Amino acid sequence: MALMQIAEPGMSTDPHRHRLAIGIDLGTTNSLVATVRNGIAVVINDEQGRALLPSVVRYRPEEEPHVGYAAQRAQSEDPYNTIVSVKRLMGRGLHDLADAGSLPYAFVDAPGMVQLKTACGIKSPVEVSAEILKRLRERAEHALGGEMVGAVITVPAYFDDAQRQATKDAAKLAGLNVLRLLNEPTAAAVAYGLDNAAEGIYAVYDLGGGTFDISILRLSQGIFEVLATNGDAALGGDDFDHRIYCWILEQSSLAPLSAHDTRLLLTKAREAKETLTEYPEVRITAVLSTGEMVDLLLTAQVFDALTASLVGKTLGPTRKALRDAGLTADQVKGVVMVGGATRMPQIQRTVAQFFKQEPLNNLDPDKVVALGAAIQANVLAGNRVADDWLLLDVIPLSLGIETMGGLVERIVPRNSTLPTARAQDFTTFKDGQTAMSFHVVQGERELVADCRSLAKFELRGIPPMAAGAARIRVTLQVDADGLLSVSAREQSTGVEASVAVKPSYGLTDDDITRMLKDSYVHAKEDVHARALREAQVEGKRLVEATQAALAEDGEALLSAAERADIARGLSALAAALEGSDLTALKRAVETLNGLTVEFASRRMDASVRKALAGHRIEDVEC
Amino acid sequence: MSHYDFHKNHFELLGLAPRFHLDAARLDQAYREIQAQVHPDRVAHLGSAERRVSMQWATAANEAYQTLREPLARARYLLHLRNVDTQEETNTAMPAAFLMEQMEYREAIAEAKATQDAHALERLEGQLKEKIAQHLAGLERALDHAHDDAAAAALVRSLRFLNKISAEIADALDALEQ
Known part of the structure; x- marks a missing residue:
């Protein structure tokens, strides 16, 4: 009986079962999906044996959108309804698009992100991208024939928070569990580095259809450490x-x-x-x-x-990245070329001249990013692999808060290793002031007007005090996906008021639900069935992970009473997984997550202590 | 049952003795070993409890590493642990000779920029590097041996100026290259 098995610690369901995961390169011109099969990363082709899916979506009235080659063929005859290079519109307002006038679309200027008028109504770039991702998800599901744990989606390293958030929202909309947003050059470095057992300083020069990235990495003992990244999110x-x-x-x-x-x-x-x-x-x-x-x-x-x-425009960011890394061009051991545009001879020549060496072209520049993403997805899904490696990536652009006079106070400097959190204290400037507003921006310029506005929020309920007496600490936390969350808290009185802010470009849950409903008008499955399926996948994953953790450390790190609590949470979740009550299932997942926080914390502590045990106490003689 | 307490200081977290002199290779090694355990990529397939704990740990490890790796930040942090205020914002009373020197550097940079003289900038950069190295040696003496925190705080204040000038020279060189 399933329930008995689940309640028994150490009896996790087959731990050697391969968990299916995919890597997606959501490109400006073309997109690809790859996976790891029998230990080897492979691109998943479509039924006609084609690896690339042109990133083109054509909307037709009362029909499912066409995606890929069919849409691409129609782009001249039906330009307004056929969206190409939608990636350039992600997280962008109409005023951000220098070439909006020359693009053959019916733009709608919406707050935050531009939208497009099509035969199927007004579509946001997030929805258009979701159509591409959905097609790739279907291709992968068809080829893999099993339940997918999740996906790694690649983004240009130089994408700002708004563009990353938009990409993650698109993946959610396409029904993908996002294991990680991975920077494209980093994905390429993984594919290249593991393939060639590379050690040393490498540069990845990535010129795609619409974006340019340059990343400088140090590869050493299985660690891929991004030292600096730079680029141009509108050059390709x-x-x-x-x-x-x-x-x-x-x-x-x-x-x-x-x-x-x-x-x-x-x-x-x-x-x-x-x-x-x-x-x-x-x-x-x-x-x-x-x-x-x-x-x-x-x-x-x-x-x-x-x-x-x-071509010259790519060298400025390259110099800056090297300088931020504290390196010169001659310290770079190899330059990995990524992106179809690096095939152009003038690019090859310029890069060779700049780095005084022939660039590395032994990987297919169209596929290397997807392959790297698949390799990383395989590991993030929890599959054991022969080599062990770790990626340490950085935030590409500084984060700051607006201060007096429209100036930016920089809080998180660019190229900080992720995840990172920085706090800064602010104070009131009027007697009895009870509210304070904050404006979070991203960019390197000194004036707020020249940076990207990410979030505006107000902290209310500050107890009335003399001007300058309140101490409001604003914390910017950037996670491993490069996504920001902000909180603010008044410290001096012990009165707490805090807010968590989602950047203004992100979609609310209501937006996602509405878009999901829209997208199912012509589809077979319904929203509820999908939400239930997703919750079930998450629930099963949590059961497995908890069982494995209990088997490993339950005896050592938990009291009998604590083990019993977690076992009860496990049984409740197992029961909810048998039924089809979405609310009950979500509640059971939440409860078990709550019950295991302390356990997770102790496990982490134990593993760090073990790692440092070899050279625990440094000799202290000053 | 003890578990990670986020009041643990950066040296404790990385298993290093709290002093200014630091074995960079050892710092790198300790940081890498910790990240290999706690990084969010290690728990991406686990539940939200694990992912949250992992993000807190990895964030703390990054902060510790970044602070200790950079000599000025490390000195400032050591003084902070000893409850010494470095008074970088409040104490602007620098020795006259030091201020003179600052002005001379600034003038030399401005002149090299105006005449587009990269060699002059590189010469300045070399001088400054030496000066910074002297400050670091001084910090090690004051913090690790003499335990003269007031002297160390004064060195932190002047080192901060030197770093700024160093960055200006790098900016000027960069502008010349383009």
């Missing part, structure tokens, strides 16, 4: 296409184009760019909807000149 292969597109317009002296023709020429530009990787010149031909003809010859030389400033 798309910009090279755009330069060709502008050149075509200029050369052919074309009048302003329709959305259809814009998309057509952008597609032609991308094809030309790809051809120039292999050939010294390319012919660009197109017939526009007006009947006008385009027929041009673009040489590699002209293309180099058109894009020299874009």
Whole structure:
């Protein structure tokens, strides 16, 4: 009987069972999903054997959206409803988009994040991205044929909090349990480093479709330590296409184009760019909807000149990252190239020149990020692996709080290793002041107006005191996903008032529920069934983990009474897992989590003590 | 039953003696060993209790490591443990000779910037490095041997200025490169 088994510590269900987990590279141009099979990371292909899923979503009235190649084919004929490069819109307001005017979409300026008007109504970039993720989830479920523990989703290292939060929300919306948001260059470093047993200082130069990252890592004894990261969240292969597109317009002296023709020429530009990787010149031909003809010859030389400033734009962040790491280019042992755009010969040449060495191209630049994400997902899911490694990543951009005069007081400096928490004390400036408002921003500039606004909140209920007497401590906590939470608390009187803030760009639970409902209009399963299934997966995972912990340390670290309490919580959860009452199941999970906090804390303490036991007391003779 | 108490100081957490002189390799090793145990990636598949505890530990380990790794922060922290206020915001009374020197550095940087003289900046950088090394040696004497906390606090205050100038030189060099 299942219940008896579960209540018995040490009798966990088969601990050697492989837990299924996936890594997803949610790219600007293409997305991929990978997993670890028999110890080897592999990309999961679609039914036609294709690895890439073009990150293109086409909305059609009264239909499930088309995603991938089918949508990509329709982008010229149906530009307003076919969303490409949606990643550039994640966590961005309309005013953030320098090139909004040249993008063939019907934008809706919404607070926080821009939205798009489509044949299926107004969609946020989060919903569009969720469609891509959903397709990849289905592909993986189909190929793996089992219950998935979760996914690692990669993001550009230089993504700020708003962009990360948007990505995590999209994954939630797509029904994925996010094990971790992983920085793309770090994922690539894992795939490269483990494959080549690399040790030393490495740079990862990652130029994708829409984003540029440079990360400097130290690889040593199984630890991947990011020393510094920098980049440009709005620079990528798309910009090279755009330069060709502008050149075509200029050369052919074309009048302003329709959305259809814009998309057509952008597609032609991308094809030309790809051809120039292999050939010294390319012919660009197109017939526009007006009947006008385009027929041009673009040489590699002209293309180099058109894009020299874009290539140069990657070197500034590269220098800054090296400087933040306290290193010079000649201390870098290898430069790993990532992202399809690094295939361009001018990029290869520039990087080789800067680092005075040939860059490393022995991994497929399109796949390496997804493979690294899968390798990390496999470990995060709790599978044992032969090599043991640890990733130590950093926050790419500083966090601060607005002070008098619109200036930023920096609290968490960029390149701090995650997770991190920093606190800063503030005080009231008026007698009897009972409330205080805070504005959290992200960026390197001194003025609030030049940084990204993340959250605004007010702390109320401060007891009336003389000006300057209250001591309000604001704590910024950044977790391993690079996501921020903020709390504030008045300290001096012992009166506590605290708030937890979700950044203003994040979706509320209500938003998610509404979007979920919207997305199920045309789908077979319903929201409740899915929520129940997700809770069941979580519940089962918790039962397994608790049983394993009890088997390992229950006797040593818990009293008989404490063990009995946890056993009762386990039985209650097991019973709830048998039924289909979502509320009861959630409550049982919460209860068991509450019952095991103390146990978790003691286990952590014991494991640290054990780790340091070898050289416990340092000789103290001063 | 004892468990991790978040009032444990950074030296205790990393199993190191509370003094200024520090074996960097040993600090690195201790930090890595702790993170290998407590990092959130180790418990990503476990329940929320484990994940919460892990985040607190890993955060504490990072703070300890960052503080102890950096000499100025380490000195300041040691003084804090000894209940000595370094008065960095309040005590601006620096010796006249020191202030003179500061001004000379600033003028030299401004001149090198104006004439785009990278070599002059590099020379300044070298001088400053030496000066900083002298301060660190002084801190070790004051904190670990003489136990002269007042002298150590004064060194912390002037080291802070030197670090700022050092950063300005690096910024100027960086601007020249681009």
